[in-house]
Amino acid sequence: MAVIRELLAVPMQTGATSDIQSGIARKAGVLWCTRHRDESARSRAVMVFVHPSSNFMAHYALDPLAHLGIDAVGMTTRYLGNESALQLENCVVDIGSVLHHLREEGYEQIVLAGNSGGGGLVALYQDQARKATITSPPAGGAPDLTQAVLPPADALVMLMAHPGRSSVLTEKIDPAIVDEADPFRRDPELDLFDPNHGPPYSEEFLERYRAAQLERNRRITAWTQARLAELPELSDGRVDDLPFVVHGTMADPRNLDLSLDPSDRKATTQWGPPYRANLTPATLAHFTTLRSWQSQWSYDLSNGHGPTRLREVDVPVHVVYGTADPGCYPGHARSLYDAVPHDRKLLTPVVGGGHYLYGQPEQLDFTVRLLADWTRSL
Template identity: 55%
Template sequence: MLTRELLAIPMPAGQRLDINSGVARLSGKIWAALWRDDRQKPTTAVLIVHPASNFLGHYALRDLARRGVAAVGLCTRYVGNDSALVMENCVLDIGAAVMHLRSLGYAEVVLVGNSGGGGLAALYQEQAEHPTITETPAGDPVDLTAANLIPADRLVMAMAHPGRATVYTEGLDPAITDETRPFDRDPSLDMFDRANGPAYGAGFLARYRDAQIARNERITDWVLGQLSELDTHRREGRNGEKTGPDDLPFVVHGTAADPRFTDLTVDPSDRRPGTLWGDPWTANFQPASLGHLTSLRSWLSQWSYTRSRANAYRCLAGVAAPVLVVYGSADSAAFPSHAKGMYDAVSHDRRELVEIKGADHYFQGTPELATAMCDHIVEWSP
């Protein structure tokens, strides 16, 4: 019989107020759901992670547990709200979860980065094997070299893209030239202007991708300037410490403008046109789609193309653990080039690339394909 247990995992202390809820902060806990088959005594725990998604009810947990492992869906401290998310703190949360699972007696931990968890899981494993980070990209202390991170025994990129900053930049709308006026647009860089496509020509796509990176870097430069300006508004408190704001929120418009959403010849696959949030033009501005509200410090850690460290293309090169990359041929968020790029980044031969034909990002209407993914995760023996 399958049973579900809620794990209360001690949360590593953060360096700043980045969780709105006092209840969550003062509890000192992050949470995970553990599923297992009572008729067996699993020795392997499969830990599924994402920076901000609520994985307590992850679709793969029951299927994994039926295959004789303890299946664990983790929520980081930023569950449901990534506006102030710092990736390095998410690494600490995964570290706490891995340590907790070891304390429960699990001899092997398989770390699964799902969707936006791909870049985070790769960063965790790289830092657990070779810790180097002592501060966030904004300069806040977060010493991963002293965190005693335990490396996972195996690493899985499941329906994953290489990192939030990468996929975010691939969807950043370069037609927006004034960050406060999203509908004053440069028609020469507008994928929604029918004069440009679809289908999009190679020249347009090259200029488009360059302009996306340039916009991301402009925002990063502005963020760095804002952080410097904030320093001038801080005041000396009674005890000599500086007080006052050291972070601010801001809005980013136009984050669902990847040409792959409307042109299926770009990074060809079995996917259908559109985004995970519906029509691309609508999703491009919809508050609930990707990364429209962020803080200055979170931008540098989470969304900056040049500053964010959660990049599987870079991190996997330094990972010694076996790596499995599983992707769906009909996925409209994590594309074939993402999977192949991550597979190619692994520098050893204990790696495997698996395509699940017909699977979309959430296995909607195809539970048998989700079962196939779980089979690959549990049965894979590098």
């Protein structure tokens, strides 16, 4: 079977505003996707892979699924390469644009697959596609999801996914940082990397640590709210958002203590050793804005908590997780699975599977065949 790859240019539903860094992207108003399919025929079903900001146009499952007779689309949102200004509600609108385009092309069945940070996003999407209730992001403004075109998916896949960006950041944010401008001013009583605390970590330390993580997330949220309230006066109404830096975003005790939420993983992160990953700019949530923080990172304000959004989902859901994933744990997968209220759901481990299945041909083949067979069974 020969696979062809097609570039899809999907028009955005809403005008691209200045939260998109690229001027060309703002003016074009286009979402780019790749479709991989058998050259001889288009299948009746298509699986769409999405993440809030990652480029899934070359997702590892696209070609293998097409070889198995399932059309596969890797999409981008308007925030490709610009996670710092991301608002989840706009990502929902972008998914709606892509699914509407595919429906118009005649697909009978659309399976929406949220990989990694896409898990909470597809849960939010399906919840709002079923019955839209969100009229603005947490900090206000557009979009109004009750006015958007949001065709429901026919099934959901949560692939190596965590419950959502706000919850996973809260689990990983470093509570030892006492000065938001200086990551090296630290509270020694909350320093995960001090060997006097562990690993293994005591229940008493973990209880204090988790409470302090939540408190730091809430402290940053309160600061963003106060800062936004000041902006109209400070800028004479000319500025409605500001950027800022968040230090220490990869300090989950599970990255060092393998007795917590046990699995086959190693004591590391997707970005390498935990101490370095905690501070290196390439990792989670280091660059953001006042409005973006509230939409995607705030524990209390974000709309993107997957288990909450899955509580009334009425389509089949398949949660697939890797037992050697260093960042998305069995407990994450179980929380998504348990939230689905019906029995048309599956929870499947990929034994030995890492976060991206990179260099794991056996696990990749198992995962892709699993998804293809499940899609055909719907």
